[in-house]
């Protein structure tokens with residue numbers, strides 16, 4: 386195949402276990418640089434694609450990921466958007482689902498694959514899962530139909546043989562290779578001997594709509610997870626933060642909360658201050674339905690928004706992007722109930 390005809394893939398290396406080695410003094414895993422990383426994966430040179438690399442310098446543990454670093458990743462993609470057919474992001478697993486969710490909102494109208502992956506074992510270890518994750522991600526980023534159109538034009542996580550929509554994915558396992566799960570949306574593809582794509586589940590290419598990046602995020606968001614016995618003074622202290630613009634509450638079951646007058650009063654006060662309160666469930670699977678029980682209905686009546694079947698990662702990052710983009714709270718409120726990037730199932 387002529388070099389010009391080869392599919393072009395850009396790998397963006399941000400860090401994470403996939404590129405770590407053990408520090409002989411402390412025994413802890415630490416990142417190593419791009420050069421050594423490439424030495425460890427000579428297989429990349431055998432793939433029939435034109436592959437280039439960009440990297441965070443130095444690479445980071447994904448626990449240090451921040452909105453400003455999402456902006457850097459998004460800018461790398463925007464800068465290289467016309468040149469490459471697809472993108473692979475190597476990332477630590479700890480906050481991978483946040484990054485995948487954030488990018489899905491930051492890259493509106495994305496029409497090319499952005500496949501995020503990493504590993505549970507460093508790439509230099511014999512039993513590493515990193516090579517399969519990386520090489521298959523590159524295959525998926527390059528995959529196209531007979532007319533050269535990408536098969537997966539969206540932000541995804543590929544891990545342990547499954548391709549999942551990025552903003553539906555959560556890290557669920559610290560030990561095993563199947564570190565991610567997409568509870569409320571089926572996998573977009575599974576990789577065995579062949580990669581089987583489920584075209585019905587994949588977002589269509591947005592026609593006639595250019596890529597519209599949203600790079601300025603607003604981080605004035607907080608998460609409040611409810612539990613039996615939660616104290617009024619602690620909650621009120623947290624919610625009185627002056628800069629607050631949105632609160633995600635993690636409720637019980639189908640979106641229920643204790644029937645404590647002070648709690649409802651707190652939510653009503655937030656609403657009066659123009660602060661959005663969004664209800665998502667602590668359950669891994671299923672959706673919030675606030676009208677199902679009295680304990681949920683009271684929240685609806687206090688002006689709490691339904692977060693539907695959002696993951697925590699999606700809810701937080703969607704709010705950051707919407708707050709960064711819009712001043713008008715009513716506009717944001719309306720967008721919370723729309724699926725912008727396939728992130729919620731709208732009833």
Ligand code: ASP
Nearest residue numbers: 401402446447477478479
């Ligand atoms: N702490 C690592 C990180 O998220 C874990 C991993 O990569 O799996 O960067």
